[in-house]
Amino acid sequence: MWEIIGLSARVSGIALVISAVLGVPLGAFLGLVHFRGQRLAYALIYTGMGLPPVVVGLSVYILLSNNGILGPLHISWIPRLFTVPAMIIAQVIIATPLVVGYTMSAVAEVDPSLRTQVKALGATDFQITLAVLREARMGVLVALVGGLGSIISEVGSVMMVGGNIQHSTRVLTTAIMLETRQGKYDMAIGLGMVLLMLSFGINLSITLLQRKTSKP
Amino acid sequence: MTVIYELRHVRKAYGQRWALNLDEGLDIYAGEVLAIVGPSGAGKSTLLRMLNFLEYPDSGSISFEGHSMTESDSPLPLRRKVTTVFQHPALLSTSVYQNILYGLQLRGKTDGKAAIQPLLQRLGLADLANAQARTLSGGEAQRVALARALVLQPDVLLMDEPTANLDPYNALLIEEVIREINRERRTTIVLVTHNIFQARRLAHRVGLILNGSFVEIDNNPAFFESPRDARTRAFVNGEMVY
Numbered sequence: 270m271w272e273i274i275g276l277s278a279r280v281s282g283i284a285l286v287i288s289a290v291l292g293v294p295l296g297a298f299l300g301l302v303h304f305r306g307q308r309l310a311y312a313l314i315y316t317g318m319g320l321p322p323v324v325v326g327l328s329v330y331i332l333l334s335n336n337g338i339l340g341p342l343h344i345s346w347i348p349r350l351f352t353v354p355a356m357i358i359a360q361v362i363i364a365t366p367l368v369v370g371y372t373m374s375a376v377a378e379v380d381p382s383l384r385t386q387v388k389a390l391g392a393t394d395f396q397i398t399l400a401v402l403r404e405a406r407m408g409v410l411v412a413l414v415g416g417l418g419s420i421i422s423e424v425g426s427v428m429m430v431g432g433n434i435q436h437s438t439r440v441l442t443t444a445i446m447l448e449t450r451q452g453k454y455d456m457a458i459g460l461g462m463v464l465l466m467l468s469f470g471i472n473l474s475i476t477l478l479q480r481k482t483s484k485p
Numbered sequence: 486m487t488v489i490y491e492l493r494h495v496r497k498a499y500g501q502r503w504a505l506n507l508d509e510g511l512d513i514y515a516g517e518v519l520a521i522v523g524p525s526g527a528g529k530s531t532l533l534r535m536l537n538f539l540e541y542p543d544s545g546s547i548s549f550e551g552h553s554m555t556e557s558d559s560p561l562p563l564r565r566k567v568t569t570v571f572q573h574p575a576l577l578s579t580s581v582y583q584n585i586l587y588g589l590q591l592r593g594k595t596d597g598k599a600a601i602q603p604l605l606q607r608l609g610l611a612d613l614a615n616a617q618a619r620t621l622s623g624g625e626a627q628r629v630a631l632a633r634a635l636v637l638q639p640d641v642l643l644m645d646e647p648t649a650n651l652d653p654y655n656a657l658l659i660e661e662v663i664r665e666i667n668r669e670r671r672t673t674i675v676l677v678t679h680n681i682f683q684a685r686r687l688a689h690r691v692g693l694i695l696n697g698s699f700v701e702i703d704n705n706p707a708f709f710e711s712p713r714d715a716r717t718r719a720f721v722n723g724e725m726v727y
Contacts, residue, residue, distance in 0.1 A: 383575035389537050390588040390633065391565035404578055 270456075274463060277440040280353060281421040284360035288416050292365045293409060296372025297402055301384075314373065317366025322359075326429030329359045333430065351432035356440070359426035364416035371415055375408020376401055411478050418471040422464060441467075489515040489641065489673050490536060495545035497531055497697075504531040506697040507545070515640075516671040518663070520688035520705075522681055522720065528697035529677040533643045536675060538564045550640070565592065568639045572646035574630035576618035581610055584618050585633045597636060604632045607662060624655030631659060635666060641673045642666070649679065656683075663687055681721060685709055693717050 299310060331337045333350045340350070348354035379401050387400045402409060424442035431438035433447060441464045448457035490513040497505040505528045513519055513536075521529050534540045535547060538560035547554045549563050568588070576584050582601065589597040605611045608628040613621070618629065627647060634642060644663070648656035664687060666672050678684055684691050685705060692702035693716065701708065701717040712718045 380575050382571065382573065383577075385539065386569070386571055386575045386630075387587075388539060389564070389569040389571075390591060390637070391561065391568070392591050393561060396591055400577065 270460070270463075272436065273439055273441055273444050273460065276353070276438075277421060277442075280356050280427070280440060281360060281417060284357045284364055284420055285413060285417045287357070287361045288364035288368045289413055291361075292368030292412070292416070293372050293402070296369040296409075296412065297376050297398055299369065300373040300376030300405075301398060301401060311373075314366055314370045318370045320363060320366065321425070322363055322423040323425030323429065325359050325362045326426030329355060329362065329426065329430045333358075350430060351434060351438060353431075353438060356427045356431040356438060359430045360420040360423075363423060363426060364420045367419055368412045368416045371412030372405070372409050375405035375412065378408065379404045407478050411475050414471055414474050414478065418468060418475070421471070422468050486517070487515040488512045489550055491546075491548040492535075493546045493548075495535065495542040495547060497528075497535065497540065497542050503697045504528050505535070505542070507532075507699065509699060511692075511699065511702075513673065513675060515673055516667070517689045518667050518674040518676060518687050519702075520676045520678055520684035520691045521694055522678060522684050522691060523694035525679075527694045529694055530645055531697075532694070533569060533645050533675065533677055536641070537567050537569045537643055539569075565637075566639060567641040567643060568634045568637055569643040569645060570627075570630050570634050570647045572649050574626045576621075576626055576629055578619055579617070580615050581605075581618060581621070581629050582614045584629055585636050588633055588637045592637075597638075600636050600638075601632075604636055607665075608632050609658060624651045627651060627655065627659065631662060635662075638670065639672065641675065644674065644676045644678075646677055646679065648683065660687060681709070693720055 299307070299314065330350065332339050333348060333355055334340045335350075339347050348358060383404060384397055384401060387397050392400060422442065424446060427433075427438070427440055428443050428446065431440070431443065433439050433443035439447075441460055445457050445460045445464065448454070448460065490511070492507055492511040494510070495505060495507040496503065521532065523529055531540070535542060538549075538554065541554075550566075552563070554560070554563060577587060582605075585601050585604065586598065589595065602611075605614055608631060610625070610628055610632060613625060613629075618626065621629065627650075631647070642663075647663075648659050651659070660683065663674060663676070667674055674687075676684070676687060688705045690702060691705050691708040693700045693708075693714075695716060701712060701714045703713070708717065709721050712721055718724075
C-alpha cells in the first residue's frame with residue numbers, strides 16, 4: 270500500500286513541478302501581455318482546462334505506442350508506454366492548462382496601477398513581472414494546488430499509459446479500480462479513504478488559501 | 486538656473502484625441518517646485534508619465550539633464566532618477582517597511598536602508614513600520630507612497646494629485662515634507678493638482694494646462710495676482726466651469 274501511495278505522490282509531484290515550471294511563466298505572460306491572437310490563446314487554455322483525462326491518455330498512448338507516432342523512432346529519451354515517465358507526461362498535459370489558466374486569472378486580477386507604480390519606482394520588466402506574481406501569489410498557489418488535485422485523483426490517463434503494472438506503474442486510482450474488480454472491497458475502500466483524505470487536504474488548502482486572499 | 490527638462494514640440498494622442506500638444510515647449514528648472522493646474526483630462530497626468538519616462542511622445546523631444554531621450558534608448562537609467570507619487574497609491578501586499586525598502590532593492594542598494602527609519606519618523610509612520618500595507622488608511626498609504634519615493638533620493642519627484650483624497654492633517658503633513666525636501670535636497674518637484682491654494686502654498690512657478698497645451702506658466706504669485714491670459718484669470722477666480 271505504501272508503495273502505491275508513494276508512487277502516486279511521486280508521479281503527481283513530478284508532474285506538478287513540471288507543470289509549474291511551464292505553466293506559471295506562461296500564465297504570467299498571458300495575464301500581463303497584450304498581443305494579437307490573445308483571445309484564441311485564452312480559448313485554447315480554457316479548452317485545455319477541461320481536457321478529459323481519458324482523451325489525454327489516448328493521445329499520449331498514440332504518441333508513445335510502438336505502432337504510434339514517436340514509438341517507432343526508438344529514441345532513447347522518449348519514454349515508452351507503461352512506464353512512470355509516460356504517466357508523468359500524461360499528467361503534465363492535464364495539469365499545465367489548469368496552472369496556466371489559474372495563474373493567468375490571478376495575475377490579471379492584480380491592480381493594473383501597481384505595474385505602473387512599480388515601473389515608476391525603476392523596476393525592469395522582469396522585476397515588474399516578479400512583483401505582480403508576488404501580489405498574485407495566493408492565486409498562483411491555488412493554481413498549483415488545483416493542478417495537483419486534478420492529477421492525483423484522475424484514473425483515465427494513468428490507466429491507459431501506465432497500464433496498472435504491479436510494483437511498477439500502479440497508483441492509488443488504478444489500484445482502487447483493480448481491487449474493486451477483484452472483489453477486494455476492504456482494500457479498495459482503504460485506498461479510497463487515502464485518496465479521499467488526500468483530495469480533502471488539497472481542497473481544504475485551496476479554500477484556506479482563497480480565504481486568505483480575500484481577507485482585507 | 487539650470488534646466489533639468491527641455492520639452493520641445495511634444496505631442497501625444499490617444500486615438501483621435503490630443504492628450505498633449507506642447508508646441509510652445511516647456512522648460513523645467515532644477516530645484517524648482519512647478520505646479521501644474523488644470524481641469525480633468527487636460528493632459529496633466531500624461532505629461533507626468535512622460536516626465537517619468539513611462540510613455541514616449543508621438544513626436545517632439547524630451548531632454549533630461551542635457552540628455553535627449555529617444556525611443557531606442559533604454560529609459561531605465563533616466564527613470565531611476567525620477568519617481569512619481571500617484572493619486573491612488575498601489576502598495577505591495579507586505580509591511581510598510583518592506584514597501585519603502587522595495588525601490589532600494591530594485592536598485593540593489595542596501596546601503597540606503599539607514600534612510601528608512603528617519604523617513605518613517607518624518608512621515609509619522611514609525612509605529613506602522615511592521616503593519617501590513619492593506620490595513621492602512623488612505624492617508625497612511627499615501628504617506629508610505631511618499632516615503633518609498635523619497636528613500637530613493639530622486640533628482641525629480643513627480644506628484645499626481647498627492648493629497649486629493651486626504652484629510653487636512655495628512656494633506657498638510659505631505660505639503661510640509663514636500664517643502665522640506667525641496668529646501669534641503671533641492672529636489673525638483675512637479676506637482677499636478679486641482680487645488681490652486683495648494684499650488685500657491687508650494688510652488689515657485691505655476692502652469693495652467695487646457696486641452697493638452699499650456700495656457701500660461703508664470704512665477705508664483707504673479708500667476709495668481711496678475712494672470713496674462715483671460716482663461717488663467719477665470720481659472721484662478723474659480724469661474725472656469727469644468
